[in-house]
Amino acid sequence: MSLLNIKNLTVEFPTRRGVFTAVDAADLSVEPGQIHGLVGESGAGKSTIGAAIMGLLERPGRIAQGAIELQGDAISGLDATAMRSLRGRRISMIFQDPLTSLNPLFTVRQQLVETIRAHLDVSEAEANKRARDLIDRVGIPDPDSRLDQYPHQFSGGMRQRVVIALALCSEPEVIIADEPTTALDVSVQAQILDLIRELANERQVGVILITHDMGVIADTTDKVTVMYGGKVVETGDTSQVIGAPRHEYTQSLIAAVPRPQRRLHRFPQLSYGGRETRFAIEDLARSWPKVENDPSRPLLEVKGVTKTFIKRQGLLPWDRDYFTAVDNVSFDIRPGEVFGVVGESGSGKSTIARMISGLYQLDGGSVEFDGKLVSDLSDKARQAEYRKEIQMIFQDPYSSLNPRMRVDQIVAEPIRHHRLLDGKAVDQRVAELLERVGLGAEAAFKYPHEFSGGQRQRIAIARALATQPRFLICDEPTSALDVSIQAQILNILKDLQEHLGLTMLFISHDLPVVRQMCDRVAVMKAGQLVELQETEALFNAPKTDYTKSLLDLMPRLEDLGDAPDGA
Amino acid sequence: MFSYIVRRVLQSVIVLFVVGLVAFAMFNFVGDPIDNMLGQERTQEDIDRLRAQLGLDQPFPVQYWKFLMNAADGNMGVSYRQGRPVTDIIAERLPATLELALVSGFLALFFGIVLGVVTAIRRDGWLTNAVMTVSLVGVSLPTFLIGILLIYVFSVELDLLPSFGRGEVVQVGNWTTGFLTASGLKALILPAITLGLYQMTLIMRLVRSEMMEVLRQDYVRFARARGLSERLINFRHALKNTMVPVITVTGLQLGSIIAFAIITETVFQWPGVGLLFINAVQFVDVPVMAAYLMMISVLFVGINLIVDLLYVAIDPRLRG
Numbered sequence: 018m019s020l021l022n023i024k025n026l027t028v029e030f031p032t033r034r035g036v037f038t039a040v041d042a043a044d045l046s047v048e049p050g051q052i053h054g055l056v057g058e059s060g061a062g063k064s065t066i067g068a069a070i071m072g073l074l075e076r077p078g079r080i081a082q083g084a085i086e087l088q089g090d091a092i093s094g095l096d097a098t099a100m101r102s103l104r105g106r107r108i109s110m111i112f113q114d115p116l117t118s119l120n121p122l123f124t125v126r127q128q129l130v131e132t133i134r135a136h137l138d139v140s141e142a143e144a145n146k147r148a149r150d151l152i153d154r155v156g157i158p159d160p161d162s163r164l165d166q167y168p169h170q171f172s173g174g175m176r177q178r179v180v181i182a183l184a185l186c187s188e189p190e191v192i193i194a195d196e197p198t199t200a201l202d203v204s205v206q207a208q209i210l211d212l213i214r215e216l217a218n219e220r221q222v223g224v225i226l227i228t229h230d231m232g233v234i235a236d237t238t239d240k241v242t243v244m245y246g247g248k249v250v251e252t253g254d255t256s257q258v259i260g261a262p263r264h265e266y267t268q269s270l271i272a273a274v275p276r277p278q279r280r281l282h283r284f285p286q287l288s289y290g291g292r293e294t295r296f297a298i299e300d301l302a303r304s305w306p307k308v309e310n311d312p313s314r315p316l317l318e319v320k321g322v323t324k325t326f327i328k329r330q331g332l333l334p335w336d337r338d339y340f341t342a343v344d345n346v347s348f349d350i351r352p353g354e355v356f357g358v359v360g361e362s363g364s365g366k367s368t369i370a371r372m373i374s375g376l377y378q379l380d381g382g383s384v385e386f387d388g389k390l391v392s393d394l395s396d397k398a399r400q401a402e403y404r405k406e407i408q409m410i411f412q413d414p415y416s417s418l419n420p421r422m423r424v425d426q427i428v429a430e431p432i433r434h435h436r437l438l439d440g441k442a443v444d445q446r447v448a449e450l451l452e453r454v455g456l457g458a459e460a461a462f463k464y465p466h467e468f469s470g471g472q473r474q475r476i477a478i479a480r481a482l483a484t485q486p487r488f489l490i491c492d493e494p495t496s497a498l499d500v501s502i503q504a505q506i507l508n509i510l511k512d513l514q515e516h517l518g519l520t521m522l523f524i525s526h527d528l529p530v531v532r533q534m535c536d537r538v539a540v541m542k543a544g545q546l547v548e549l550q551e552t553e554a555l556f557n558a559p560k561t562d563y564t565k566s567l568l569d570l571m572p573r574l575e576d577l578g579d580a581p582d583g584a
Numbered sequence: 585m586f587s588y589i590v591r592r593v594l595q596s597v598i599v600l601f602v603v604g605l606v607a608f609a610m611f612n613f614v615g616d617p618i619d620n621m622l623g624q625e626r627t628q629e630d631i632d633r634l635r636a637q638l639g640l641d642q643p644f645p646v647q648y649w650k651f652l653m654n655a656a657d658g659n660m661g662v663s664y665r666q667g668r669p670v671t672d673i674i675a676e677r678l679p680a681t682l683e684l685a686l687v688s689g690f691l692a693l694f695f696g697i698v699l700g701v702v703t704a705i706r707r708d709g710w711l712t713n714a715v716m717t718v719s720l721v722g723v724s725l726p727t728f729l730i731g732i733l734l735i736y737v738f739s740v741e742l743d744l745l746p747s748f749g750r751g752e753v754v755q756v757g758n759w760t761t762g763f764l765t766a767s768g769l770k771a772l773i774l775p776a777i778t779l780g781l782y783q784m785t786l787i788m789r790l791v792r793s794e795m796m797e798v799l800r801q802d803y804v805r806f807a808r809a810r811g812l813s814e815r816l817i818n819f820r821h822a823l824k825n826t827m828v829p830v831i832t833v834t835g836l837q838l839g840s841i842i843a844f845a846i847i848t849e850t851v852f853q854w855p856g857v858g859l860l861f862i863n864a865v866q867f868v869d870v871p872v873m874a875a876y877l878m879m880i881s882v883l884f885v886g887i888n889l890i891v892d893l894l895y896v897a898i899d900p901r902l903r904g
Binding site (some may be wrong): 071073102103105106110122123135169180183 | 810
């Protein structure tokens with residue numbers, strides 16, 4: 018008998034337009050001490066399965082069919098009170114974002130103690146002792162003093178440890194981890210996954226690990242179930258599913274994962290389901306202004322830039338605490354090159370992007386573009402000229418587009434701001450841009466919420482191209498997207514470089530992607546540039562220990578073999 | 585933390601100086617008080633004497649400085665109409681207004697928060713719909729109309745409650761209170777409801793929308809996933825987070841309960857500072873108006889300061 022057994026589970030959401038089936042006849046079983054991966058793209062129904070097990074389906078969702086059994090007892094269809102006594106007691110859950118899953122107004126101790134006392138009949142003192150042991154067990158140093166701190170005083174990784182401690186409060190039999198490391202850095206991700214692995218072994222807990230990251234699946238899980246469009250398409254031992262996938266979808270999903278080992282010309286796109294998007298960046302080249310770049314001179318020169326932020330406000334200047342986000346960093350970017358910046362969160366990557374784009378005032382150093390100083394924000398004329406030449410693509414396509422503006426207004430805004438064209442010509446350029454990024458001219462009359470994440474990111478790209486810039490800053494352009502969509506966006510960016518000769522600053526924490534995209538890579542650590550090399554040299558022979566450790570931490574699909582060279 | 589308080593206090597002082605300047609400017613620019621104080625048969629000699637006596641012959645900055653010094657001493661001048669120190673008059677009237685504001689503020693806060701939380705938790709019950717509809721009426725009807733309606737129903741038609749005044753009051757030291765007599769308490773009911781109804785509906789709607797927002801947050805889902813009881817989730821986790829933004833608006837609303845008690849006090853002939861102010865305006869009694877202005881601004885600045893400190897007390901992210 019399995020620990021947790023899901024049979025023929027169907028979850029439906031009745032809507033005004035009919036019944037939407039989020040999960041369609043899914044089967045799944047988990048054994049004690051086993052980590053079972055649940056993988057698929059967003060909308061595949063993986064999180065819905067997690068919510069159904071917990072009895073936390075968003076209304077009006079309901080289990081239409083099938084059964085969920087814990088140790089042989091059916092738990093689907095229990096009433097609210099019975100379900101609550103199960104939640105957190107026998108089944109626990111870990112959410113994706115440790116920043117938002119802890120209540121900011123209560124200390125870690127308060128949250129642990131209330132959870133322990135909600136499930137176990139123990140005294141206050143006993144609960145406190147258990148809380149301390151749990152915090153110690155999940156590897157938080159100095160548990161006695163950290164217990165009385167608030168969530169915001171912990172780093173992302175430490176917070177996720179607190180969340181795990183909360184999930185362990187009552188010795189659960191099953192833990193559902195819904196994208197537990199997606200919001201974390203690679204190095205922290207590895208530690209959290211190790212912790213989950215250890216705890217599963219030590220306490221013989223069955224873990225369902227929901228993720229969209231094939232690397233995490235390959236590294237951590239014993240078994241894996243692949244979902245597509247609400248259906249389970251394949252299930253089996255991880256090594257078998259990843260090494261020799263049987264289903265066509267699994268095959269193309271695995272092929273779409275960027276490989277750290279080898280550089281390909283194009284990212285293989287997910288072909289399953291006939292959803293390959295056609296875009297035609299090369300057609301833009303005809304109307305694109307030809308700029309003669311001087312190949313002997315760098316297009317962008319960053320000289321010793323420094324940025325400090327006030328960490329703690331004080332009444333008097335010497336009372337304030339400063340924090341140096343970027344410390345005396347210099348590099349050049351050659352015309353037509355894709356220049357990568359990698360590093361963990363807090364290493365100053367995004368700060369550099371904002372300094373180059375003129376969103377932050379420099380506290381030291383200078384930035385020169387095409388031989389002219391552009392870091393003096395008070396020179397309005399130069400700034401206006403410069404901002405036409407550089408454009409930015411942001412990480413989150415949901416918050417970087419104004420939801421109250423129509424797509425044509427969004428794309429036309431930079432054109433109108435810089436008074437580049439007027440009247441009909443604006444509409445024509447907007448239509449052409451939308452056409453070329455594969456959205457079609459009719460997208461102009463819709464609003465951002467009508468598009469998926471990948472489509473939104475293409476709107477953002479069209480907007481960035483509107484002023485016909487020479488330089489693009491891409492700040493983690495695909496980290497909010499699924500693997501299949503990621504390939505599409507990265508191929509568009511590659512085309513921009515190839516056909517339009519755009520120069521790019523590409524910021525990412527995803528090393529396999531960086532290897533595919535960039536010509537040269539700078540590695541940042543705590544505000545300093547620790548290494549700068551040609552991409553291949555960096556990946557094959559890193560010079561510093563820090564880079565080496567970053568490369569070692571990449572989740573790998575070692576068993577996968579090489580992906581076919583898709584183009 | 586300490587520097588935060590010091591900065592806030594400094595800002596408050598600056599605000600008070602500016603309001604003081606405006607209040608003082610009224611003396612000089614709202615007509616010549618001498619005209620009002622002396623009758624028709626005045627001589628130039630009388631005028632000059634009074635002008636010197638009131639210090640009005642001195643340059644503007646000197647007058648302003650004296651005004652501030654006196655104000656700091658609690659001396660706001662002498663009422664033109666009653667010929668008594670303004671401070672005494674206000675001290676006499678203030679208990680009535682404060683008692684009224686206290687009761688209606690309490691009503692507004694208590695019912696506003698409770699109803700807001702309940703309607704947020706039971707989003708589509710019939711009770712919620714009823715409360716929301718009634719609250720719409722509360723927001724949209726002007727205060728004086730509510731007052732008049734209440735008087736019509738409860739005083740004229742049903743003859744249950746008095747329609748004006750404070751009823752019998754008891755003197756406790758310098759404070760006159762209506763809390764200790766039956767007629768005083770009865771007299772409080774209608775004005776307190778009138779004054780608090782708008783604030784109550786506003787607070788209720790605010791609490792409801794904030795609470796609904798908070799209930800969607802991840803930490804509430806996580807609290808539920810940990811198996812905490814609904815009571816603990818709603819009243820411990822969600823309510824505290826709801827209070828952070830609610831406090832700002834509520835603080836300012838409580839300030840305006842006192843400041844804008846004017847209308848209610850007029851409708852019910854409540855002998856408080858609002859009524860005093862209205863009478864002062866009718867007779868261009870500038871010292872009373874200036875003192876009222878200063879009093880209200882001290883109140884608002886004080887409430888704002890308390891709100892800022894409450895933020896820090898509730899939200900640990902603002903400390904340190």
